[in-house]
Amino acid sequence: MRTKEKSAKKNKAPLGLKEGAGYMMGDAGNLFVLTYISFFLKVFYTDILKISPKKTANLFLFTRLWDVVNDPLWGNIVSKRKPTANGKYRPYIKNLAIPLALSELICFFNLSRFTSSPVLLLVFAYVTYISFGMLYTGVNVPYGSLASVITDDPEGRTLLSTARSIGSGVGGAAPLLIAPMIIYNKVSDGASGTYNVANSRGMFTFAVIMAACSVLAYFFCYSATIERVPSAAEPQFNMKKTYSALFRSRPFVTLALSGILISGQLQFGSLNQYLYKNYFCNTNLSIFGTIAQYLPMAVMIPFVPKLVKRYGKKEIITVGTFFSALASIITYIAKPGRDQPMFFIVMLLLTGFGYSFVSITNWAVVTDVIDYQEYKTGIKCESSIYAVYTFCRKLGQTAADYGGLMLLSKVGYDASVMSNAGYVSGVSEGILTVCTIIPAIAYTLIFIIFKFGYPLTKKNLVPVYEYIKNRNETK
Numbered sequence: 001m002r003t004k005e006k007s008a009k010k011n012k013a014p015l016g017l018k019e020g021a022g023y024m025m026g027d028a029g030n031l032f033v034l035t036y037i038s039f040f041l042k043v044f045y046t047d048i049l050k051i052s053p054k055k056t057a058n059l060f061l062f063t064r065l066w067d068v069v070n071d072p073l074w075g076n077i078v079s080k081r082k083p084t085a086n087g088k089y090r091p092y093i094k095n096l097a098i099p100l101a102l103s104e105l106i107c108f109f110n111l112s113r114f115t116s117s118p119v120l121l122l123v124f125a126y127v128t129y130i131s132f133g134m135l136y137t138g139v140n141v142p143y144g145s146l147a148s149v150i151t152d153d154p155e156g157r158t159l160l161s162t163a164r165s166i167g168s169g170v171g172g173a174a175p176l177l178i179a180p181m182i183i184y185n186k187v188s189d190g191a192s193g194t195y196n197v198a199n200s201r202g203m204f205t206f207a208v209i210m211a212a213c214s215v216l217a218y219f220f221c222y223s224a225t226i227e228r229v230p231s232a233a234e235p236q237f238n239m240k241k242t243y244s245a246l247f248r249s250r251p252f253v254t255l256a257l258s259g260i261l262i263s264g265q266l267q268f269g270s271l272n273q274y275l276y277k278n279y280f281c282n283t284n285l286s287i288f289g290t291i292a293q294y295l296p297m298a299v300m301i302p303f304v305p306k307l308v309k310r311y312g313k314k315e316i317i318t319v320g321t322f323f324s325a326l327a328s329i330i331t332y333i334a335k336p337g338r339d340q341p342m343f344f345i346v347m348l349l350l351t352g353f354g355y356s357f358v359s360i361t362n363w364a365v366v367t368d369v370i371d372y373q374e375y376k377t378g379i380k381c382e383s384s385i386y387a388v389y390t391f392c393r394k395l396g397q398t399a400a401d402y403g404g405l406m407l408l409s410k411v412g413y414d415a416s417v418m419s420n421a422g423y424v425s426g427v428s429e430g431i432l433t434v435c436t437i438i439p440a441i442a443y444t445l446i447f448i449i450f451k452f453g454y455p456l457t458k459k460n461l462v463p464v465y466e467y468i469k470n471r472n473e474t475k
Contacts, residue, residue: 022224031171075387195422312458320357
């Protein structure tokens with residue numbers, strides 16, 4: 001009995017400030033490079049390399065098709081790895097930090113200075129972006145799996161999810177707040193007034209800054225975290241059997257669908273760069289848009305863990321997504337004019353308030369699903385589940401990038417013209433419609449999925465937590 005008590009104490013040891021900060025900075029490392037890539041690489045492709053929106057959309061689609069192989073493959077590799085003295089997951093973060101940072105940097109290299117061949121430029125874009133995606137998955141799958149072996153305490157995992165949300169806020173906000181001041185040049189002419197155009201040197205310089213920040217963040221995450229909960233290699237891991245069981249699991253299926261929509265909507269927000277540039281003609285609005293997105297999360301961080309403890313994760317996510325859906329629908333119906341940028345920003349703020357409930361608790365929901373699968377099957381396969389969930393999020397990003405760029409092309413965005421122009425009648429109004437109707441649809445669907453599809457209420461999770469606790473005590 002004493003051995004069990006000792007084991008339970010070990011697994012449920014309170015997380016220290018350094019460890020929480022370490023896990024927080026791991027996601028900051030992720031988002032330093034991912035956010036910059038996600039929000040500005042398409043601008044680099046269309047406005048600097050002069051790749052058409054349609055070809056850029058096809059590029060994003062192809063790379064995500066490759067992730068059908070890449071992500072489960074990484075999950076398989078990580079699952080079969082034997083724990084070392086440094087843990088099972090932490091070594092990946094340390095070993096791949098620098099290669100990942102370099103791959104992000106190369107994505108923003110302006111090859112058009114040396115060749116004007118559209119074929120070579122497109123091949124360069126494919127190779128560098130696919131390389132980045134493979135290395136990012138190699139870091140992100142172990143990082144996401146790490147939370148389930150740091151602690152098995154539900155409250156501790158909520159705190160880790162909160163820490164990760166703070167890290168994603170830091171890593172996500174930094175490029176969105178700072179990049180517009182570095183990567184755009186202001187242009188004035190008599191016909192169009194003042195507007196902004198992308199600057200290749202500024203985009204590469206900022207890529208260097210983000211690469212360096214990500215490496216430092218990853219190294220700190222590696223040094224500050226501890227893998228407490230027992231985890232073993234799975235040499236008999238059956239990929240087909242494991243993934244088949246996942247897609248028969250209602251909690252996982254609803255989590256995957258919500259992940260597609262959540263990640264897709266976040267990625268779709270990158271099209272606002274075109275809205276700021278070619279409708280409002282003020283790329284500095286991107287800074288206010290970022291504040292509107294992250295300020296509500298910063299305000300709610302002290303309160304959400306307490307709300308989760310009292311009401312449950314599903315319960316507060318449902319309320320938050322309803323609020324975001326309502327604000328997004330109002331924005332689409334109201335259609336802010338060119339002289340009403342602050343109205344658009346205020347509505348983003350209200351949408352961000354509702355989304356903050358999702359953002360802060362999302363990763364704790366993932367660990368709940370991991371625990372539920374172990375509860376139902378007796379098999380612990382956190383890296384495999386996380387790999388599939390990562391792919392689902394990428395699928396959402398793909399739909400957002402491909403669909404968004406195709407819609408951009410459909411409303412008349414021509415890179416050879418729009419990259420050096422501000423407001424263009426007809427085209428700019430089309431961009432506004434695209435950037436307001438999709439969020440309204442996405443947030444409404446997220447609300448419906450969590451309200452009617454996700455079964456893990458606070459009450460339903462009680463036996464799951466008890467099972468996991470007892471199982472870990474006996475190891």
